[in-house]
Amino acid sequence: MRLLIDPEGTIVDADRLMRRLEGLPNSVPVLEHVVETIGLVCLETIERGCRVYLHPKKIQSAMEAALYRTLLEQQPQRVLVSYAIGAGQHRIYASAAEAIAGIASVLWEHRPQRASRFANRPVDLATLKRFPSLQRLLDAYRASKGSVDLLERQAVLADMLQGRFLIVERPGRDDTLLIRAMGSGYRAFDASWSAKSAGLPLDEQPDVDYGTWLARGYLGVLAAKQVQAEEVDATIYRPRYGRRRFTYRRLMLPFATVDGPQLVLSTSVLDPSIDLRLDRVVEAP
Numbered sequence: 001m002r003l004l005i006d007p008e009g010t011i012v013d014a015d016r017l018m019r020r021l022e023g024l025p026n027s028v029p030v031l032e033h034v035v036e037t038i039g040l041v042c043l044e045t046i047e048r049g050c051r052v053y054l055h056p057k058k059i060q061s062a063m064e065a066a067l068y069r070t071l072l073e074q075q076p077q078r079v080l081v082s083y084a085i086g087a088g089q090h091r092i093y094a095s096a097a098e099a100i101a102g103i104a105s106v107l108w109e110h111r112p113q114r115a116s117r118f119a120n121r122p123v124d125l126a127t128l129k130r131f132p133s134l135q136r137l138l139d140a141y142r143a144s145k146g147s148v149d150l151l152e153r154q155a156v157l158a159d160m161l162q163g164r165f166l167i168v169e170r171p172g173r174d175d176t177l178l179i180r181a182m183g184s185g186y187r188a189f190d191a192s193w194s195a196k197s198a199g200l201p202l203d204e205q206p207d208v209d210y211g212t213w214l215a216r217g218y219l220g221v222l223a224a225k226q227v228q229a230e231e232v233d234a235t236i237y238r239p240r241y242g243r244r245r246f247t248y249r250r251l252m253l254p255f256a257t258v259d260g261p262q263l264v265l266s267t268s269v270l271d272p273s274i275d276l277r278l279d280r281v282v283e284a285p
Contacts, residue, residue, distance in 0.1 A: 001044070001045045002014035002015060002042060002043070002044040002045075003042070003043045003044075003070070004034065004040045004041065004042055004043075005040060005041040005043065005063045005066050005067055005070075006040055006063070007039070007040075007060045007062065007063060008062055009060075009062030009063055009065060009066035010066075011066060011070065014031075014034075014042060014044075031053070032084070035053050035054060035055055035084055036055055036084045039055055039058030039059065039060075040063075041053070041054045041059060041063050041066075041067055042054070043067065043070060043071075045074070045076075046080075048076065048077045048078070049076040049077055049078035049079060049080065050071070050074060050076045050079055050080075051079075051080045051081075051082065052067065052071075052079060052080070052081045052082070052099070052103070053081075053082045053084065054067075054081070054082075054083065054084065054103075055083075055084040055085070056083055056084075056085055056106055056107050056109075056110035057085070057110050059107060061206070061207060061208045061209060061237060064103075064104075064107065064208040065204060065205070065206065065208050067103070068100045068103075068201065068203070068204045068208075069204060071096040071099055071100060072096050072097075072100070072201075072204070074096070075095075075096055076095075076096060076099075077094070077095070078092060078093065078094060078095075079092070079093045079095075079096065079098075079099035080092050081093065081099060081102065081103060083106060085110065091106075097174070097176045097201070098174055098176070100176070100201055100203070100204070101174055101175045101176050104203050104208070104212045104215075105175070107212075108209075108212050108216075117209065117210075117234065117235040117236075117243075118209075118210065118213045118232070118233075118234045118235070119232070119233045119234070119276035119277075120217065120230045120231065120232045120233075120276070121230060121231045121276060122228065122229070122230055123229050123230060123231055123249070124229070125138065125227065125229050127229065128229060128249075128251065131249060131269050131271075133160060133161050133162065133164075133267070133269060134229070134249065134251045134267065134268075134269060136160055137157075137160060137161065137251060137253070137265075137267060138227065138251060138253075140160075141227065141253050146253075146254070146255060146256075147255075148255050148256075148257055148260075148263065150255075150265075151167055151180075151181075151255060151263060151265060154181055157183070157265075157267075158183050158184075158185075161183065161185070161267045162183075162185045163183035163184045163185025163186075164183055164185040164186055164267050164268055164269070165181075165182070165183040165185075165265060165266070165267045166179070166181075166182050166183070166186075166265075166266045166267070167179075167180040167181045167182070167263060167264070167265050167266075168180060168202055168215075168218055168263065168264050168266070169261045169262070169263050170219070170222060170261055170262040170263070170264075171261045172261075175215070175219055176201060177201065177202040177203075177215045177218060177219070177264075178199060178200065178201055178202070179197045179198055179199065179200050179201075179202055180198065180263065181198060182194050182197050182198070187246075188234070188236045188238070188244075188246045189205070189238075190205070190206050190238050190239055193205055193206060202214060202215045202218075203215055206237060206238060206239050207236050207237040207238070209237075210234065210236050210237070213234075214266075217230075217252065218252065218264040218266065221252045221253075221254050221264055222254050222256075222262045222264060224254075225254055225256075226254070227251070227252070227253055227254070228251075228252045229249070229250070229251050229252075230249070230250050230252075231247075231248075231249055231271070231274045231276065232246075232247065232248050232249070232250055232268070232274070232276075233245070233246075233247050233274055233275065233276035233277060234246050234247075234248075246270070247270070247271055247272060247273075247274035247275065247276075248268040248269060248270050248271055248274070249268060249269055249271045249274065250266060250267065250268035251266070251267055251268070252264055252265070252266045253265045253266075
């Protein structure tokens with residue numbers, strides 16, 4: 001079975017659409033035209049796996065989210081992904097989660113202009129004294145010596161941080177991050193998505209580019225095993241509202257158990273004084 005994903009993230013029958021394009025010259029392969037010229041994503045089920053064919057520079061956020069959702073629903077034992085770039089590249093992944101992480105990484109590399117919507121700059125932890133909620137969390141983290149028990153006190157976190165907290169988990173050695181818990185205080189996230197986000201990959205959200213960017217930052221914190229504070233200037237896409245700029249100061253705390261998963265607790269406060277646009281070009285809405 002072959003499926004196509006259009007720019008709105010709608011899944012259509014590939015064979016039906018390709019029959020409508022039979023008027024193309026014989027020298028033009030229909031599938032290549034659909035993916036490489038029109039820019040749709042093709043997903044084909046093959047035995048206990050599937051094949052994905054996409055153009056990294058043409059895939060839209062809604063298409064990417066729909067692709068990831070479909071892969072997670074099908075849970076293939078292997079995924080062959082063909083990227084329509086240059087002479088073509090092919091990569092094999094052992095699971096849906098690995099395929100999603102791999103595809104997201106390739107798309108990020110080939111769409112650097114998407115990263116221009118997000119800018120961050122490290123700041124000294126001493127600056128958090130001006131932001132009581134961030135300072136209280138940092139003090140609690142230090143007092144607990146990074147104990148995972150702090151993460152179990154979500155009611156306290158919700159009150160202390162006014163619902164602005166996100167806990168992500170790295171279950172294995174790959175770069176997949178799963179959402180463990182999310183507070184209700186974030187305006188940058190789509191409310192309906194936030195309510196059902198627990199257990200989802202971090203990059204499976206309305207703004208896939210933002211999720212991928214967040215994941216890279218959290219993975220960096222886990223690799224360094226150090227607390228990190230930053231200023232952030234981000235233009236984030238939300239369904240029905242389009243893109244909106246958010247400037248905030250965030251604190252990221254790494255947690256790890258001896259034999260268990262690695263986790264990051266991230267929280268932030270809005271800070272309209274932040275302006276990192278001089279260092280980047282914001283993509284037009």
